[in-house]
Amino acid sequence: MSSEVSPRKSAAAPVPVPRTAVPIGIADPVEQARAELKAALAAIEVKANVPRRVAEVTDREVGRARDFARRNPGAAAAAVVAAAATVGGLVWLFVRSYTR
Structure with a gap:
């Protein structure tokens, strides 16, 4: 019958x-206390590991850019041409203001 629950489905899988x-x-x-300390140290490591977060x-952003390019x-x-023109213009302005 459909109202019966199979033994496999009655046991909850560990989360x-x-x-x-x-x-x-x-x-x-x-x-x-040990579990709380372990969790707190792991949270600090996740939060403070800036190189990993930047990577x-x-x-993620490189993947988004590749998807957009596809x-x-x-x-x-x-967008690449506009970015290159912007960077070139900023460098030109900096060098011009520095040499005057």
Whole structure:
């Protein structure tokens, strides 16, 4: 019957706990404190690891730029030309103001 629950579906699959979270159900206060310290240190590492965060953002943005270039190559080429012209103009202005 459809109202019966199979034994496999009745048992809940364990949910993975992120490194920065404390598992629920720790009864021992010492183990609870260790778990909280471990989670706090992991959170500090994730937050303070700036090179890793920059690498993740860079990878994500490079992927977005590649997707944009695949979808619209003309606009991507125009954006590259505009960026190069902007950088060239800024360098020219800096050198001109420096030499005067």
